[in-house]
Each structure stands twice: as C-alpha cells, then as structure tokens.
Amino acid sequence: MSEVIATQNLRRTLRIHRLDNVSVALVDLPAGAEVPIEEGGAIITLAEPIPRKHKFTHGALAVGERVTMYGVTVGRATRAIATGGRLTTDNVEHVTDSAQTEARRTDWRAPDVSAFEGRTFEGFHRGDGSVGTANYWLVVPLVFCENRNIEVLRTCINEALGNDPHRHYKRMARALLNGEPMAGLGIGEESVSEDVMETPFPNVDGVRFLTHSLGCGGTREDARALCQLLAGYICHPNVAGATVLSLGCQNAQASLLEEAIATRDPEGTRPVHFFEQQALGDEETLMREALSAIFNGLRQANELTRQPAPLSKLVLGVECGGSDGFSGISANPLVGGVVDRLVALGGSGILSEFPELCGVEHELAARCTSDALATRFRDLMGAYQRHAGAVGADFSMNPSPGNIRDGLITDAMKSAGAARKGGDSPIVDVLDYTEPVTRQGLSLLCTPGNDVESTTAMAGSGANLMLFTTGLGTPTGNPVTPVLKIASNSELARRMFDAIDFDAGPIVEGSSSIDALANALLERCIETASGRYQSCASRLDQQDFIPWKRGVSL
Template sequence: MSRTIASDTFQQSSLRVHVDDNVRVALKDLKPDTEIEDNGRIIRIARPIRRKHKFALQDLAEGDTVVMYGVTVGRATCPIATGEAITTTNTEHSTDNSQPQARRDQWQAPDVSEFEGVTFDGYHRPDGQVGTANYWLVVPLVFCENRNIEVLRQCVADALGDDPYRDYKRMARAMLRGEPVDTTSSDAGQERLFPHVDGVRFLTHTHGCGGTDDDAQALCRLLAGYICHPNVAGATVLSLGCQKSQMDMLSRAIEERDPQGLRPVHYFEQQATHSETDLIRQALTTIFDGLADANRCERAPAPLSKLTIGVECGGSDGFSGLSANPMVGATIDRLVALGGSGILSEFPELCGVEHELLARCRDDQVGERFQQLMEAYQRHADAVGASFSMNPSPGNIRDGLITDAMKSAGAAKKGGDSPIVGVLDYTEPQRQQGLNLLCSPGNDVESTTALVGSGANLVIFTTGLGTPTGNPIAPVLKVASNSELAKRMPDVIDFDAGPIIRGEAQIEELAERMLQLCIDTASGRYRPRAVQLEQLDFIPWKRGVSL
C-alpha cells in the first residue's frame, strides 16, 4: 500500500483549532491513506477529504459530540471512524454546551501602543458624532414612492455628471454597434461640484404598507437611524400619504435620536401636492440646497473612539472561521482597547456559542438582555416551523460548514474577545462604547443594513466564496478568507487573510494592518471596492423569520 505523509513545508495540510477539539480542518485536499500527525499521534485519512472540511481525530459513536473551537458544534448520527470526514450524513446540529473558554473580567487587552494618539479624518456633526463619509440621503416612506426616488436619482446623476453606470452604458452602446469595447474609465479628471460631499444616496425598499403596526414602526426607526447617522448631513423624505408608515411616526423616531433637531430633514407628501412635477421640483430643491450646506463640512482629525465598526460575514467557507473572522475579531479588540466600538450581529449565527458570549457580558443585566432577545427570536422561529439549524446555505455546506453551531463558532470570532458592554434590539442605536451585540437575521444584506442603522460608520465584511454587497452610506471593506478568492475577485476584495492559512502571517500582524486600512478608509484615503462598484444594498428586516 502506498503511503503519503502530509507535508507542511510549503503549506499547512491541516489544523486543530483548539486543544479540546476532536476534529481537524483540512487546509488542502487530502488523499486516502495520507497520514497526519496530531499531538504525537498519526491519523490515517480514510477517504478523500476536500480542503476546508473536517475529519475525526478519534472514533465517535452515535450520539457523541463533535467539538471544534473548544465548543460543541454537532452530534454524530452514526459511528464515525478516526480519519473519516465529518459530513451532513453522519453529523447533525447540536447545541449541547461545553464549558465556556471566556471568563468575565479576565480579558487581556492587546498591545495598542503603536496606535496611541492616532486619529482619523472625519466629518464632525453638531451632535458630537463623527462620520467616515458625507452624504445627502433621499428616502421613501413606502414602496409606492420608489419610482419617484428613481426619477430623482437619474435627474441628480445627470445634473451632477455623476452617473455610476456611464462606463457600462458606453460599453453596451459599443457592443450593440459592433464597435471595439473600451474598458477604461471615462471619469478621469472630472471636476466635483461639491468636493467635500461623497454624493447623494437614494434608498428604495418594499415596505411601508400592507404590514403590521410593528412593521411600520420598525421601518421608521430604521430610516431614522440612517437619517441621523454620522455619515449623513441631512435628508429628503417622500411619502405617498395614505400608507401605514406615516410621516409623524418617522419624525418621532428621528426626534428620539436627534432631540435638538440638529439634522435637516425635508418631508414631501405626494397626495398633498398639486402634481408629480411639483413634487420632483421641490424635492430637487432640497437636495441641491442640502448638497451646498453639506459641502461646508470638511474632514478634520477625530479620535478612534469615534469609530464604530460593524462586523458581518457572508458567503462563508471552511476557512472563514480560521483566518478572516479571527483576524477581524483581533482588529475589533484593538479598536475597543483604543476606546472605539464594534457591533456583532446575526443572532442565528450565534446559536450554539451563547454560553461563550454570556461569559463575556460585562454584567448580569447585559447577559439577561442577550438571553431574552435570543430566546424570543428562537421562539418565533419555532412558531413557524423554522430553526436556527436551517441557517447554513448550500454553499456553506459545500465548503465544510455543515451545522449551524459549526458556522456560529467561526462566525462569532468576528467579535474578538473583549467584554460585551451592550445588547441591542433591531433598530436600537448603539450608545455604549465597546463591543455590542445586535439582534438581526443572518441574511447578509438585512444584517448589514441593521448594523449601519444602529450606528456603525464602517463595516468589515468577511467572505470565503465572494459576496458583492455593500451599503448606501457606510463604507464596507471586504476581507477574503483565502488568497484564491482574493486573486479571483480583486474588484470585490479589499484585504486578503489567506496568508494565515498558509502559515505566512500571524493573526495579530494582519489585524494591525486591517486596523490601519480601517483608519485610511474612515479618513477617505482609501475607497473600498464596494464603494467603487456602487454596491448600495439596503433591505429592512420585516420581523418575521429570516434565517
């Protein structure tokens, strides 16, 4: 029988994440009979194992727990031999908790002396907030106004000479005529009329009527979060008039966040206007006047305590929880140590690691709040015949994330190890500096939308498969878990965490580079790929079950 010894000369072949784990992760494809050394023992691979998938380090009987990251991530549904792959046919989701690794009041903050006194250049608002961008916002209170929003978008883009799709339109015209396609950008050297404004953002959505009162209130609170966001100078709001989400509901939600009325907001109701032409004319007037006012605000130094980073993952793979997510978590730990804040969301992707997060809560009150929101979410899912265990997508499973607990253990790494100082319900604004948890679904865009609505003025989004998404008002940085993705989708990815997998860089080293990239982005010195591609996704969460 031929014998293959896995070599770590050029790349690690497999990895045990935690000392208590009973599985290892294949970092590259492993052939049958490959022998892996694990703590002095030789493990022979039984059948082919694709990279990113896990294999057993000991014989597991039916009912035995599968442990990764030191926590339970599944249960064997049949005997699994040593060296055999962990799959959906032999393992199911389980949340039987092991003892938490974390302990309250025992966090060791990382050394951040290199960043002491470092600032970012942001937009200082009258209420004390600091933005990483400067936008005028145009929003509809109901989907009936989406068409008028689109009319305004096209009119403003044409007036400013700022059509984000002009190069694609030029490409399409050339293709139709059979002419050579010029792929160079056509905006080189274009003068900006408002150099201190990043643009006008137009939101559209499918909400505002036909739902419950709670749905309407949630939409208004979310829109208020965007209108009062530090990256927004002011807003123009369009209402039809008869919809469920009324203007007075939105104005009250805005007043809760901006009691002094410091943010300029202009309201227009179509059913109270003489004509559509009048509506468009009046709305355009407020937009152009707002741009002129916003342009008076220029970037100025601000402490890192004014930076709030929301963390998100989408299109995750088997490497996400080994490279990109822990690296982002280490970045958040550094920001928190410097007085800044992080927000970790996606409650369905925290299922199975609740005990770890509870052990990190600053006090019992914060822990009880987390338990209440998590249990309420789970009850709602159960009531409609759903479960958090339905969360992993086919792409996740194909890449080795076969149970929700396995996915959750890796996803939670984005939050680092710092104490949890607050737990927010959906649309609730972040008020405590430090790491906060936010109740949101696992849907990438719904969750990113929620992070920004609660105050994140920058978002880090990790992906292993590649996810082209962004946000209308907050810059989104994309982090690849593997270098193959970074090379395959360079127009989408901003940062490559792949060197961690290859053993060429440490998490701490890349975390410092990531924090510097965040500072450069917050200062306007770096323009993320999602911003360049105009990936402006906005989807409110209708508080049903969205896993």
C-alpha cells in the same frame, strides 16, 4: 475563545482548539494520507479523501457522540464515523452546548495598541458629537409607492452631477450591440471623448437613495420598525441631512419618523425635509420641490470638511457572508483582532447575526459585563428562535448550500467560527433591532444572518465603518457606511480582486500571523475612515439596503 491555539501543519491541517476532536484540511488530502492531529502529536491515517476546508475526525465517533470545534460542541454523529473520516450532512447533525451562563469572564487582556495611541482619522464632525467617515445626503421613501419617484430622482441627480457609476457598462453594451472593439472599455477607464464633470460639492461623498418594499400593507409594528431604522440612517454620523418622500396614506406616517428622529437627535442637528405627494398634488410639483431641497442640502453639507478625530469615534460593524471552511480560522479571527484593538483604544464594535451565534451563547453571555445584559441576550435569542419556529424555520437551517459545500455543515459549526469576528473583549451592551449604539465597547445587536438585512441594521444602529469577511465572495455594500471585504483565502482575493479589500489568506498559509495582519487591517480602516481609501463596494456602487421583517429571515 481566549484558549484558541494554532497548532498548524503549515502544509496540510489545522487543529483549532486543544479540546477539538476534528481538524480542518488546508489542502485536498487523499485517502490513506498520514496527517498529524497537532504539531508533534499523534499521526492518524485518513479513511477517505478530505477536500480542502472540510473536517476530519481524530478518532472513531459512535452514533450520538459530539463533535467539538473551537472548544465547543458543533454537532453530533448520526452515523458511525471512522478515524480520519470526513464530516458531512449525512453523518453529523446540528447540536449545541447548554446556553446557560458560565461564570462571568473577567480575564480579558487587551492587545498591545501602543502603535496606535494618539492616532486620528480625518472625519466629519456632527453637531450631536458623532463623527462620520463619509458625508452623504440621503433621499428616503416612507413607503414603497414612492420607489419610482426615488429612482427618477436618482437618475436626474446623477446626470446633473455628472455621476453615472454605470457609464462603462453602457459603453460596453453599445459596443457589443454595434460589434465595435471592446478595447479600453474596462471598469474605471474613461472614454477619451467622454467629459467627466468636476463635482460642484467636493466635500460631499454623494447622494444616497434608499428604496424598500415596506411602509404599508404590513403590521403597525412593521411600520414603526421601518421608521426607527430610517431614523437611524437619517441621524447616522455619515449623513448630513435627508429628503423624505411620503405618499400620505401609508402606515409609516411622517409623524412616526419625525418622532423617531427627535429621539435620536433631540437638538435637530440635521436638516430633514418632508414632501407628501397626496398633499402636493401633481408629480411635477413634488419632483421640483424635492430636487430643490436636495441641491440646497448638498450646498449646506459641502460646508463641512474633514477634521482630525480620535479612533474612539469609530463604530465598527462586523459581518460574514459567503463563508467557507477557512472563514472561522483566518478572516473572522483577524476581524476579531481589529475589534479588540479598537475597543482597547476606546472605540466600539457591533457583533450581529443572532442565528450565527447559536451554540456559543454561553460564551457570549459570560463576556457580558452584567447579569442583566446576559439575561437580555438570552431573552432576545429565545424570542428570535420562537419567531422562527412560528413560521416553520429553525436556526439549524441557517447554513447555505455554499456554506455546506465548503465544509460548514451545521449552524453550530458556522456559529463558532462566525462569533470570532467579535474578538474577545467584554460585551458592554445588548441591543434589539434598530436600537442605537450608545456605549463604547462591544455591543451585540439582534439581526438575522441574512447579509444585507444585517449590514442594513448595523448601519442603522450607528456603524460608521464595516468589516465583512467572505470565503466564497460577495459584492455586498451599504448606502452610507463603507464596507471593507476581507477574503478568508488568497485564491478568492486574486479571483475576485475587484470586490476584495484585504486578504487574510496568509494566515492559512502560515506566512503571516493574525496579530500582524490585524495591525495592517486597522491601518486600512483608518485610511478608509479618512477618505484616503475607497472600498471596493463603494467603487462598484454597491448600495444594499433591506429592512428586516421579524420572524421571516434567519
């Protein structure tokens, strides 16, 4: 991926790599338009209209010929395609290069990070040596039977703290019901008559309540995986401690969670309180004891204040969702630039979504720092593909209807662009689902491509900040980790302004470089990690949490 070049006609087209036999339309192009293959290169005539974000061929492709983007195979022609013809699901199918390991890559050149040397962020220092970008108390159910009690606790705690994130919509609903004027009821605008309480815990970012559909009725392996994931959240750098509700008879026993917590936090640096409903008896007793534990935990968490920490304490998870035809040429390489900068500064990154790495396995394996890591990556990919096959699925089914409408017509095409979120630095570790990050540098984490299952997993493995790229738009957030949303195009950034934190559109438009915007985005990361910038997802109270049941999701 280090050979990717930007031979862009600023107005109309982009050829991503010198080996590519297709280009991307940056604007809607009519049939008969004459466009360059690359700057100063040959000019071809389009055989048909090419919508913005879609791809067209540089020359005629016969049935069976391969389609190349980012310098790798992303598909194969199933019908003859004329010069200047549009790639569609009707004429191209998913196919990839061999996944065999290339020679070990040793040519990484770290980006210039002199402007960030010695920089710090203001974080919460934990007893285990990690540093949080936020400070939450966590309330967790061990089984879905406790979800209702969790929701009751959520309502009671938010009301007691004067923290109702949906009060503006409640006012809006009342106004609509009563036919009252809507003026002054926008998001973030407080009613003049409504008192907003001053928080009694100024050093705590809030209480986070997790609900899920697991814990019983599944396999014992499901229960163990759930407890490992919950342990990752309870021991997360952004979490001060936790209150855990258990029914008592479920597969996910409290002892399994306690064991998983002890493995991650052997010194017991975080307080964790367990309450079993079947043992306590009546519901009122359960709720009273849980509420008491939560408020005591908040008082303890409030004693911690933000203090300077080196950027090496940041663990950056990267995700893409609602991707479009520009994601792989603007937002994803931009995020990759931030990952490379952070790694060069001693920090860590997590690249997940294994179905969206299909087709670039050989490049990623070549970046692994040892043969053992490359082998583990291939083994995890192979096991995942077999799991998917067992339930009648395949990685080639990964692109969504929205992806396809915007020109990402094969999984390999989507993967080649998605992998650019991981930058170009060496891969220092390969992790299975729920395993924690323990090495500084870039790690691969086995997760599905499902946005929330993947972000849920990255937080569980220790990501204390996330960058999420999108071309179509998504509100996705996380209960404990700030999620910054990066738009691949400026039109999306304007249209969904309340959900987008950073605009990568100037890269497509040619008005800014990836390097310049990567430095600006890293600055935004520092501001977010320090609590000086609140992500759009956090402002919208978007707290998405979905554990992964293996073999079911792509």
